[in-house]
Amino acid sequence: MIRFNNVSKSYGDVQAVSDISFEVKEHELFGLIGPDGAGKTTLLRMLVSLLLPDFGSISLAGCNVVGNYRKVRSLVGYMPGRFSLYQDLSVEENLSFFASVFGSSIAENYHLIEPIYKQIEPFRKRRAGKLSGGMKQKLALSCALIHKPVVLVLDEPTTGVDAVSRHEFWDMLDNLKKAGITIIVSTPYMDEASRCDRVALIQQGCILSIDTPGSIVQTHGKQHWNIKARERYKLITDLEAWEQTASVYPFGQYLHLKLKSGGAGRNEIIAYLKRNNHEQIEACEGTPGIEDVFIDLMTENDKKQIEA
Amino acid sequence: MMGNGKVIEVKNLVKKFGNFVANDHLTFDVHRGEIFGFLGANGAGKTTAMRILCGLSKPTSGEITVNGFDVYRQSEAIKRTIGYMSQKFSLYEDMTVAENMRFYAGIYKLPRSKRLKKEAELRDKLHMPEIMNKLVGSLPLGWKQKLAFSIALIHDPGIVFLDEPTGGVDPITRRQFWKLIYEASANGITVFVTTHYMDEAEYCDRVTIMVDGRIEALDTPAQLMQTYGASSMNDVFLTLARKAKKAVG
Amino acid sequence: MNRFWGFIRKEFYHIFRDARTLIIILGIPVSQLLLFGYVVNTEVKDVKLAVYDQSKDDVTTRIINKLTSSGYFELVKNLDSDNDIEAIFKKGKIKEVLVFEPDFAEKLEREGSADIQLLADATDPNVARMVAMYTQNIINSFLKQEQPLATVPMQVNASIKMYYNEQLRSVFLFVPGLMALIMMLVSALMSSISITREKELGTMEVLLVSPLKPIHIIIGKVIPYLLIAFVDSLLIILMGNLVFNMPVNGSLLLLMGECFLFIFLSLSLGILISTVAPTQLIAMFMSMIGLMLPTLLLSGFVFPIESMPEVLQWFSAIMPARWFNEIVKNIMLKGVGFMYVWKQTFILLAMSVFIVFVSVRKFKIRLM
Numbered sequence: 001m002i003r004f005n006n007v008s009k010s011y012g013d014v015q016a017v018s019d020i021s022f023e024v025k026e027h028e029l030f031g032l033i034g035p036d037g038a039g040k041t042t043l044l045r046m047l048v049s050l051l052l053p054d055f056g057s058i059s060l061a062g063c064n065v066v067g068n069y070r071k072v073r074s075l076v077g078y079m080p081g082r083f084s085l086y087q088d089l090s091v092e093e094n095l096s097f098f099a100s101v102f103g104s105s106i107a108e109n110y111h112l113i114e115p116i117y118k119q120i121e122p123f124r125k126r127r128a129g130k131l132s133g134g135m136k137q138k139l140a141l142s143c144a145l146i147h148k149p150v151v152l153v154l155d156e157p158t159t160g161v162d163a164v165s166r167h168e169f170w171d172m173l174d175n176l177k178k179a180g181i182t183i184i185v186s187t188p189y190m191d192e193a194s195r196c197d198r199v200a201l202i203q204q205g206c207i208l209s210i211d212t213p214g215s216i217v218q219t220h221g222k223q224h225w226n227i228k229a230r231e232r233y234k235l236i237t238d239l240e241a242w243e244q245t246a247s248v249y250p251f252g253q254y255l256h257l258k259l260k261s262g263g264a265g266r267n268e269i270i271a272y273l274k275r276n277n278h279e280q281i282e283a284c285e286g287t288p289g290i291e292d293v294f295i296d297l298m299t300e301n302d303k304k305q306i307e308a
Numbered sequence: 309m310m311g312n313g314k315v316i317e318v319k320n321l322v323k324k325f326g327n328f329v330a331n332d333h334l335t336f337d338v339h340r341g342e343i344f345g346f347l348g349a350n351g352a353g354k355t356t357a358m359r360i361l362c363g364l365s366k367p368t369s370g371e372i373t374v375n376g377f378d379v380y381r382q383s384e385a386i387k388r389t390i391g392y393m394s395q396k397f398s399l400y401e402d403m404t405v406a407e408n409m410r411f412y413a414g415i416y417k418l419p420r421s422k423r424l425k426k427e428a429e430l431r432d433k434l435h436m437p438e439i440m441n442k443l444v445g446s447l448p449l450g451w452k453q454k455l456a457f458s459i460a461l462i463h464d465p466g467i468v469f470l471d472e473p474t475g476g477v478d479p480i481t482r483r484q485f486w487k488l489i490y491e492a493s494a495n496g497i498t499v500f501v502t503t504h505y506m507d508e509a510e511y512c513d514r515v516t517i518m519v520d521g522r523i524e525a526l527d528t529p530a531q532l533m534q535t536y537g538a539s540s541m542n543d544v545f546l547t548l549a550r551k552a553k554k555a556v557g
Numbered sequence: 558m559n560r561f562w563g564f565i566r567k568e569f570y571h572i573f574r575d576a577r578t579l580i581i582i583l584g585i586p587v588s589q590l591l592l593f594g595y596v597v598n599t600e601v602k603d604v605k606l607a608v609y610d611q612s613k614d615d616v617t618t619r620i621i622n623k624l625t626s627s628g629y630f631e632l633v634k635n636l637d638s639d640n641d642i643e644a645i646f647k648k649g650k651i652k653e654v655l656v657f658e659p660d661f662a663e664k665l666e667r668e669g670s671a672d673i674q675l676l677a678d679a680t681d682p683n684v685a686r687m688v689a690m691y692t693q694n695i696i697n698s699f700l701k702q703e704q705p706l707a708t709v710p711m712q713v714n715a716s717i718k719m720y721y722n723e724q725l726r727s728v729f730l731f732v733p734g735l736m737a738l739i740m741m742l743v744s745a746l747m748s749s750i751s752i753t754r755e756k757e758l759g760t761m762e763v764l765l766v767s768p769l770k771p772i773h774i775i776i777g778k779v780i781p782y783l784l785i786a787f788v789d790s791l792l793i794i795l796m797g798n799l800v801f802n803m804p805v806n807g808s809l810l811l812l813m814g815e816c817f818l819f820i821f822l823s824l825s826l827g828i829l830i831s832t833v834a835p836t837q838l839i840a841m842f843m844s845m846i847g848l849m850l851p852t853l854l855l856s857g858f859v860f861p862i863e864s865m866p867e868v869l870q871w872f873s874a875i876m877p878a879r880w881f882n883e884i885v886k887n888i889m890l891k892g893v894g895f896m897y898v899w900k901q902t903f904i905l906l907a908m909s910v911f912i913v914f915v916s917v918r919k920f921k922i923r924l925m
Contacts, residue, residue: 004452036449048766050924069922078766084759088574100563101767129795133350136750145764159475160506162349163542164549176528188476191507191542203478236487247484250490252510252541254527295479 001026001151001182002047002068007056009042016042018205019056024198025185029177031196032186033294039205040186041081044155047184061150074102077181079151082158083140087129091120091139094128095146102147112179113142116172134165141172152176154185158192170195190291201294208297213290220296221288225266226254228282229273238276244268249295251283256292313340315467315498316361316415321370323356330356331367338500340466343493345512346502347541349549353521354502355471360499362469363387375466388416391460391468395475397452401445405430405455408444409462416463423462430458433488451480457488467498486511507543517545519552523539560769562778571751572781582747586739586789586798593731594801604629604688607645607654609636612661623699630690646678653688655678708722732797733885734858736790737819737878741852743786744823745830746844752778752831753840762924771920779824786823790816807893812885815902818882822909823848824875829916852878880904 002024017039024030030059032040045051046058049069065072084095088140090298092106095117099105110117120135120142128139137157144152152172158166170192174182177197185196193199200210209216229235232250239248239257246258257269264272266283273281316338323331330353338344348354352471359365363372363383365504372378377385392398399408406427413423431437436455444452453473460468470489474482489499489511501512509515510529517525525532535552538544570580582726603895606624610617633651636642645651656674658664665671675692677685755761764774794812797803826848834840853859854877855869862870875878880901887893895902 035481036476037480045762045924050765052923073766074768077761078765080759080762084757084761084763086567086571086758086760089570093567093570095565097567098767100560101764101769103560103768109522143673147859160350162549163506163545164349167546189505190479231494233487233490236490249480250511251483252507291479295483297479298480 001028002030002184003059004043004047005045005059006055007046007053009039009046009051009054016069017053017203020202020205020207021056022200022207022210024182026182027177027180028182029173029195030182030184030197031193032184032202033188033190033193033196033199033290034059034202035188038203040200040202040213041155042152042205044184044186045076048076048153051071066276074147075150076143077147077152079144079152079154079157080138081159083136085128085140085143087135088127090125090127091131093123094108094139094161095142098143099146104147109146109148112148113145113205115175116145117142133161133194134168136244137161137165137169138172141169142264143192145176150182152181152183152185154183156186156188158187158189160172168233180198190289190294193290199290201224201297203294203298206301208294208301217288217293220293222258222292222296224286224292225249225257225259225269225272226253226282226286227257227269230280231278234276235273235278238273238278240273244272247295247299253292254286256286309483315340315375316344316500317371317373318361319371321357321359321372322368322442323353323365324368325398325418329471330522331360334370334523336516336523336526338498339495340498341493341501343489343501343511343513345509345515345526346500346518347509347515349504349543351371352518354504354518356519358469358471358500358502361386361479362390362392363434388463389466391463391465392455392471393460393468394471395473399444399452399456399459404441404443405447406440408455409440409459412459412462418463424460424535426462430455433458436502448481448489450484453477453481453485454488454510457485457492461492462495465497468492470499470501472503472505473501474503475505484538496547506540506545509545515541517548524548561773562775564769565780566730568751568778568781570674571748579746581875582743582785582789585742586792589735589739589837590732590793590796591736591800593896594797602629603631604652604691605633605650606630607634607636607642607651608632609639609642609654609656611659612657612663614660614662616662616665620657620699622695624655624692625696627691629695642676644913646676647900649678651678652684653692654713655692684722731858732801733882733889734841734856734878736816736885737858737881738849738852739789740786740820740881741795741823741826741848741878742784744820745788745848746841747783747822748778748827749830749834749840749844750837751782752828753834753837757836764922765922771922772917775828775917775920779828782824783817783820786815787817790820790907803889805889808894809890811895811898812888815881815884815898815905818902818905818909819877822877822905822912824889824910825909825916829912829919832916832919832921851876855879856882858882877905877908919922 004022004261005018005021007017008015020043024105027095032043034040042051046053047060047065049072052066061071061075063071063075086097090098096106099108116138120131120138123131123135128136131139141157144154158169161169173185173195179182196213198210198212199216201208201216202210207219227235235255236248236250239245239255244259244263248255248257269283270281314337318334318336321331321334322329334357346354346358356365360367360372360441361381362377363374363386368382374386375389377389381385400411408557409423409430411429413426427440431440439451446456474485477485493499501508503509512529514526514528515532516523523528525544527535532544533539533541536544536547538547572582608621610621621632625632634645636645636654644655646652654676656676658672663673673696675689677689755764790813792804798805827844830840830843830847834843851872855873856876857873859880862873862879865873884898884901887898891897
């Protein structure tokens with residue numbers, strides 16, 4: 001459905017996207033996951049034909065997005081980073097405006113947006129500027145859907161939205177996917193990766209890995225130890241100083257400790273910490289998550305770049 | 309580590325805007341050196357409560373002291389003894405790191421010797437000696453974040469307030485930032501964090517979850533997860549927020 | 558077509574829901590007209606006059622009487638020495654001092670000429686010039702009355718002549734200039750701001766990705782402001798007529814047509830600005846400094862074009878407002894028909910075509 005072929009884009013000296021290739025299949029919910037400045041927005045803007053790639057080509061439903069941008073624009077429903085709504089127009093006015101822009105009407109595709117729009121319909125007379133983050137998000141999604149696009153392109157739709165709304169939003173995307181829409185969505189939140197069929201982890205304009213979230217963890221995940229003790233800061237500095245440590249990072253209440261290969265076991269860890277006067281020590285094996293993988297891949301990538 | 313000193317004491321804090329109750333009888337204490345998380349959805353009343361604790365706005369009623377100072381009468385003293393860092397960092401992008409530090413040192417009337425010491429500390433922390441003469445606007449997000457945190461601590465405040473500090477940075481930078489927070493806490497500085505990112509909550513010593521202006525839960529993350537039978541703070545929050553929704557709807 | 562009406566309806570929502578926009582498009586024309594009409598006034602009336610009469614004879618007394626009875630001058634002080642002159646100017650109230658040489662009447666009779674020195678406070682050069690000219694005219698007419706053959710050489714050289722506005726009602730001069738200024742404000746400034754606002758808001762991204770063509774977006778943005786600016790121009794003409802008795806001597810239809818052309822030109826300037834400016838703030842600065850200020854200073858609205866240095870006269874020629882000014886003055890005051898303004902009209906038309914062409918070409922279908 002969507003193909004990126006060796007796409008590069010730079011702004012002046014800054015290389016925003018370097019030589020990226022990937023494919024999104026039909027009816028897939030595809031996630032671009034990476035921190036701010038990784039190149040997510042640039043990729044999506046090139047996809048919807050708002051930016052031209054410096055090198056490479058992009059196609060959507062068989063159309064080249066540069067040459068055939070009119071066709072592409074009629075197939076795409078796009079929701080930019082900030083919810084681009086007219087703050088001084090009411091919920092209903094926003095929706096009917098965006099419908100009319102695409103030569104459609106609310107009634108025509110109401111069935112498509114109904115499950116989403118119904119939740120904000122009680123406030124349809126309210127100005128968009130007065131809505132909560134979650135409601136703005138739903139309205140913006142309705143506006144992007146109102147012309148029945150084939151591909152839905154969402155740039156950080158869950159940024160600045162509370163946990164409940166985020167959860168509901170992913171449920172909505174699931175339903176849209178079932179309705180046959182191909183969705184490509186970007187997010188800085190690693191924990192949202194599990195909601196996608198496939199994800200690309202991006203960092204500094206490069207794809208670190210691309211696969212189903214499960215396979216990414218399976219392929220790249222390394223064992224680590226969850227460590228906890230009373231004095232957390234001392235625990236970090238002591239473990240960082242230990243010759244057995246490969247890496248140590250705080251993850252919520254625990255530290256994720258990775259040891260050098262062929263290294264120590266649980267007893268040695270505890271012994272080392274006891275030597276350093278730690279109390280209330282906990283140490284157990286942990287299962288890696290997508291964020292652990294991201295950190296590992298980032299570190300590897302940095303090393304590669306330094307070597308190159 | 310905690311000691312037993314309470315640096316923030318809040319009893320029955322109420323803040324109303326007209327008929328709207330933004331904070332509904334909040335009661336909690338924060339101990340010295342604690343990392344205290346203040347969680348809630350947008351509009352749950354986090355920012356309102358934090359503004360009151362920073363001496364920026366007056367509560368409608370309730371007894372509140374910060375660093376032993378009363379929020380009604382001693383807001384100036386409070387401001388002198390707290391640090392504040394917002395999501396927007398409050399740094400001047402068109403000034404160098406050193407100029408930013410000098411400016412904020414000036415605001416808090418820091419003597420020159422102390423300022424130089426702080427500059428040296430920052431240089432060490434960032435492992436970049438030449439950073440002082442770089443324009444803040446040219447720095448990566450993660451460095452700006454560390455710089456903003458250092459500046460919030462420039463006058464050695466007893467408490468530092470962080471308003472949604474770590475959105476959008478990469479996972480490594482984010483952890484480096486939490487390491488700074490742990491360090492501050494180990495040095496006896498109390499850290500008060502507001503956020504609506506639930507995974508952030510798991511880094512805190514204790515967490516308050518606010519829903520619709522009220523405190524729905526206050527405990528350590530481990531205890532909260534146990535109480536609500538959840539595997540993450542996100543699930544704890546979802547459970548609480550849904551319960552509240554049902555109660556209203 | 559449905560697409561198009563939806564767009565225009567949306568623009569009107571924006572305009573009518575924003576108090577600031579409403580104030581700019583309706584409040585400013587009215588307040589500016591009243592302000593310029595009543596307050597910023599270069600009319601000569603009750604000018605404070607001092608006289609140093611070294612002759613004190615029958616003729617000088619009669620000249621002074623003639624001046625004060627004209628209604629334009631008010632005699633405030635009789636001075637006794639040269640030294641008083643500077644002092645009295647410094648106080649600031651006196652705008653003109655008249656000095657008669659000793660034995661004025663006698664000299665006039667004997668030699669056929671006598672000297673009057675006319676000193677004006679030139680801190681406000683426009684007022685000073687006008688005051689001097691008035692004095693000169695009154696004295697000349699007095700002398701013609703008295704002795705038709707005598708000439709009085711004077712040290713004041715004023716060569717300005719006023720046609721079509723004998724009473725020098727300054728509001729008559731301001732209305733055309735003000736119309737140009739307000740059309741610029743409403744059309745260029747507001748339309749450029751409204752387009753850049755969509756850029757800032759991010760909605761422009763969505764519009765660009767929609768099937769709307771750039772020309773649709775431009776026209777949709779332009780039409781509401783075209784209508785509003787047109788209403789404003791009617792408002793100004795109407796108020797000029799009702800409040801200040803400003804006549805429309807020529808064809809009203811022609812005048813409206815010319816207004817329409819000028820508004821269209823201003824709007825295309827606004828769109829040109831919006832294609833370059835990334836934010837509302839920059840769009841505002843560009844329209845203020847690039848359009849409003851030159852319109853104010855170089856169009857002949859405040860300063861006469863004839864008295865500008867040649868370089869500035871050249872600049873003035875590329876100011877649309879300058880030509881519009883001429884057209885409006887010609888139609889309203891002289892009452893002439895299209896045959897007398899076709900040249901200016903053609904210039905405006907050519908400018909519009911050029912700018913529309915450039916801005917449609919520059920209007921981007923992408924973000925960068």
